[in-house]
Amino acid sequence: MATSKLAAAARRNEFIANTIVVVLAIITLLPFLWFVVMSFKPADDIFAGIDGFFFKPTLENYTSLWSDRFASSMMNSFITSSVSTILALLIGTPGAYALSRATMKQERTMSLLILASRMAPPVAFAIPYFLVYRYMGLLDTRLGLIIVYLTFNLALVVWLMRNFFDGTPRALEEAAWIDGASLWKTFMVIVLPMSGPALVTTAILCFLYSWNDFFFALTLTRNNAMTAPVEVVNFMNYEGWEWGKIAAGGTLIMVPVLAFSLLMRKYLVAGMTAGAVKG
Known part of the structure; x- marks a missing residue:
């Protein structure tokens, strides 16, 4: 009984630790992901707010470089x-x-x-x-x-x-x-x-x-x-x-x-x- 409780506590702690790591990774990578996504947006959709969430990707920004x-x-x-x-x-x-x-x-x-x-x-x-x-x-x-x-x-x-x-x-x-x-x-x-x-x-x-x-x-x-x-x-x-x-x-x-x-x-x-x- 005690062993099963210890195993359950270990799994719970591992789940919490993994969740924290994933959340921190998302928070850290979010600005970079936003930056990459913006590079594929047409100029009119970059500051379109919610309306610009769905857009047609373009390579124009890269080709023009x-x-x-x-x-x-x-x-x-x-x-x-x-x-x-x-x-x-x-x-x-x-x-x-x-x-x-x-x-x-x-x-x-x-x-x-x-x-x-x-x-x-x-x-x-x-x-x-x-x-x-x-x-x-x-x-x-x-x-x-x-x-x-x-x-x-x-x-x-x-x-x-x-x-x-x-x-x-x-x-x-x-x-x-x-x-x-x-x-x-x-x-x-x-x-x-x-x-x-x-x-x-x-x-x-x-x-x-x-x-x-x-x-x-x-x-x-x-x-x-x-x-x-x-x-x-x-x-x-x-x-x-x-x-x-x-x-x-x-x-x-x-x-x-x-x-x-x-x-x-x-x-x-x-x-x-x-x-x-x-x-």
Whole structure:
């Protein structure tokens, strides 16, 4: 009897927990779903209220984007985000490993200096970057944006990957050294294969920062290197706000990151917990 009551209570608690999770998920996703639905609405039905609840879906908002330079801005976003993320991982991961295994007294000071680039607000760097880029001819170029994103992503890579390396056992590395492996070979053959989940997590976060950046893309670009988030703002002009294009552009901006995150969700979850417990 007592067992059946406990089982019934467990089922009831599980049902309540699942219901709460579903409700919270709906509340969280509702604005995004509304945004996606709005991207398929004709202009006359977007603010039609209840009358616009039933509408005939159209792809006009999406097709009109490609005639407004949106395709080139998406390409700019993809290139700058991908290249800056790859470079940050190539440079920052060995740096994080070096800081994790360093024994010098200045190690903590160096770590704090690296973190300082992420602590200051972006607006503090806007004028220096603008003046230097104008002098060097990097305004409105993809290379200019890549350098900016790389600067900020490096600190993120170093701190996330260092936390992971601090939690990995060093016995395998020491065994490789005893067998005659060099430090670099140990890093490439032993350490990197174990850090796959952490690398994926760090890559997603770096890509998200670069892909969603608006401030630097607005400040340092004009036409040639304009990214998708800035291009969407151009649909808000003195003639009126083109809500259909804004919704369609925002949806297209969300799709690549969402698809990549779903494909890598297994590694993303593993990477979030990597290094949480030192062993």
